[in-house]
Amino acid sequence: SVVQIFKGQEMSQSNFTVSYGPNAGMIQTDLGVGNRLDLTPEEILKNVQEIQMKNGLPRSERLDGMHFTVEMETGTGKTYVYLRTVYELHKHYGFTKFVIVVPSVAIREGVYKSLQITREHFNELYDHTPVEYFIYDSQKLDQVRNFATATTIQIMIINIDAFRKSFEDPEKEDKANVIHRPNDRLNGYRPIEFIQQTNPIVIIDEPQSVDTTPKSKEAIASLNPLCTLRYSATHVDKYNMVYRLDAVDAYNQKLVKKIEVMSVRSEPSFNVPYIKLIEVKERKAKIELDVESRGKVKRTTKTVKYGDDLYDISGERELYRGYIVEQIDWTEGNEAIEVNGYRLRVGDAIGDIDDDAIKRYQIRKTIEEHLNKELQLRRRGIKVLSLFFIDKVAHYRDYDKDGNPMKGKYAVMFEEEYKNLIQKPKYRPLWDDPGIDKDVEKAHNGYFAQDKKGRLKDTKGNTEADTDVYNLIMKDKERLLSLNEPLRFIFSHSALREGWDNPNVFQICTLKDSAGTYVSRRQEIGRGLRL
Known part of the structure; x- marks a missing residue:
């Protein structure tokens, strides 16, 4: 479905361009080779609508940016699918620059591991198409330069935290990520400029944890992506959805385990007065009881002292009538209270399963x-x-x-x-x-x-x-x-x-x-x- 978004795009080496015209916010320079899109937004929208119709999804009336969503249930091989999509996009259209944005170190390591263990498999499937992949490291900026200049498939894995800080004001050196600071080893360029000039296809893994804030959205846009592809089971924003494999589909296709739920709970019995002793201090105690307020009964912690009537404290609930705090013992090791003949030590409860x-x-x-x-x-x-x-x-x-x-x-x-x-x-x-x-x-x-x-x-x-x-x-x-x-x-x-x-x-x-x-x-x- 993702490959079909670009139907009509010519496959040719002219996808690689090494000179850039005066573009918005870009220096006219020669920093590398990048993806080039020949299709108009109208042609892309027409392709997207065809995919949506085929997959039974709501139709996008306008693109509103090059953002595309794939929903896949957890455990159905999302990482494998988007890695294979990278190879397919290169095979069909010659695209070579890909950035995978992740929300955490755990996912970053998981994606890197997936690339390592699928390498042989993809070599067999795609006739040993050369691929280089690496985790972005602010100490190894030569990798960024190589990412920009290489003509083979390049996959950069980057944590959102590595490029969302203070990029509008790189002068605040202590605040800005290294990626936004001019660097002598890169001839005074900022590392992000090398990435921007490649016009990368950005893959967002778990977008509900990556780009939910304005700052994160701005950071993603700062990569100057040709498009963003979002993959998750639990999307918050569903831009131009092109494929959905939901929980029911995943189960019917035997892609995930069957879930059995065993529910264990004690039903609050609101006809028996529930009292639990939480703690005892000098002359007072904390108890938990069922309090009525505005017609609703809620389990609440209250502080009581000798002589208190739980009928009053419970919001005049009839079943607490006659339950008076008759004694409070705060001697160390013997902390307890007595209510209506019941002696409760700390942690003890009546009227409920503990x-x-x-x-x-x-x-x-x-x-x-x-x-x-x-x-x-x-x-x-x-x-x-x-x-x-x-x-x-x-x-x-x-x-x-x-x-x-x-x-x-x-x-x-x-x-x-x-x-x-x-x-x-x-x-x-x-x-x-x-x-x-x-x-x-x-x-x-x-x-x-x-x-x-x-x-x-x-x-x-x-x-x-x-x-x-x-x-x-x-x-x-x-x-x-x-x-x-x-x-x-x-x-x-x-x-x-x-x-x-x-x-x-x-x-x-x-x-x-x-x-x-x-x-x-x-x-x-x-x-x-x-x-």
Whole structure:
């Protein structure tokens, strides 16, 4: 479908031009050879409308820029598809300059790895067409010059962060990316000028994470692309869509795993008064209860003191009538309250299943599903992985007052449940497997960001510390998939989002209270879809 966008474009060596007329914002110079488009916007629009009609997609009435969208479900081989598209565009029209823009180090490494492992395959398919690819590095600007001057297919992989800072004012040297600063090694030119003059075809991998801000959009435009091709499962902006492979298509074509959902929750029973003791301080306590406000009941934390009537605190809910705070004990080690004859210690609840009991049940069912799959798949040489998304790093790995690491509650629950389950007679065949280590601590680990002291912390998954962690996963994928490597259960705080796909993830357990955004939920589930 992407190749058809340029139907009618002449294939000839004249696609390479080495002199540039006075173009908007361009120096008349001779910096290299680039892509040249002979078609008019009207001809392109006509081609796009034909593709859309053939693929059953909404028709674009006007182009509004050379932006084209391909939607492909996570795990269906998006990277392979756009790399093959590069070869096809060269084969049909002689285009040679391509820039792949990615949102993170993880995806950058993943794309680079894909280019390495598909090289032989593409050599066979395209008669050893010469291709050079590299990751943009501000320390190796000769690669940028070579990108501009070479006549073979050139593929540059670049992280959006490498070129979106302060390009409107390169004088602010400390703020501007190196790519926007004049450079003596490049005869005083800015590295980006070499890229601009090639008129590259820009491929945006995961645009919902790349170009959602005005600054990022401006940065992409600053590359002077011949066109942009956007590939994702979860697009925010759908410019001129030319192909869609959605979740249903992907499943029907057997391109992704089937998903089974096991939902575990305690139904809030609003007919029984729910009270949970959160903490006790001198003469006061924090409790959680179901409060009515504007006709809606919501589970809320409130501070109470001796003599308080929970009927008043709950917004005059009838089922709390008669529930008075009769005693508060704040002596160390005995922290508790008494309400209507019920004595509650910190963490105790009445009128509901304790939240930790639900989390423990989720962990147990995940381990059970995992072990059942291991019984089926290990003998076929397939390593089984399970992924846990958690709410707080401290719930998996905490620190004592001296800063020594200690197990959080999820790690403790995991080890207790794992030890109980693995003893069952049905799992006895797994005991003799060299990859099933008797040491339960080796079976699980967490991938989290670290602060400067090496302590783990909560992040949104986009810090430099996260980058180191994602690198470990991306680069150690082969070791992780070895049956002799005992690690099989992975805990993560920020979703191992775009860029970490592993075909061996068979269970995903969400130990988080918030459902998250639609896109983040799609991305989390996507981690386990790949076949």
